[in-house]
Amino acid sequence: MFNNHDDHLKNDQSLCPLKMLTGFPCPSCGITKSIVYFYEGDIVKSITYHILGPAVVFFCLFIIGLLAIELKTQKEYFNQYLYSRKLAYGLAIFLVVYHIIRLFYFVNEHSFQEILKESIWK
Numbered sequence: 001m002f003n004n005h006d007d008h009l010k011n012d013q014s015l016c017p018l019k020m021l022t023g024f025p026c027p028s029c030g031i032t033k034s035i036v037y038f039y040e041g042d043i044v045k046s047i048t049y050h051i052l053g054p055a056v057v058f059f060c061l062f063i064i065g066l067l068a069i070e071l072k073t074q075k076e077y078f079n080q081y082l083y084s085r086k087l088a089y090g091l092a093i094f095l096v097v098y099h100i101i102r103l104f105y106f107v108n109e110h111s112f113q114e115i116l117k118e119s120i121w122k
Helices: 017-022 031-040 043-049 053-073 085-109 112-117
Strands: none
Touching: 031 043, 031 053, 043 053
């Protein structure tokens, strides 16, 4: 998957169950492609597939560092700073708004036949 020399990620069928059934992307569709392009150094292409792709990479690195610090100091920082309802609701609202915007552009850029082609109902 990380060996994208022939740009197969652009043309391969998505394995997302929602996209396979409806032809429409789910809120997390494109995040894997975004992370792969981020690893390749193509930030613009990474963000065009999903805006949270680079953020996921940095979040994972941050969590690894934070958990290492917790092990070293024997103090809990994860629950104190990252386990909050405000953060969860804020992220949920951001994802809903972002997904609605993505769906709007997806419908404007694709015909009905192209959307069906993305599904199993070809």
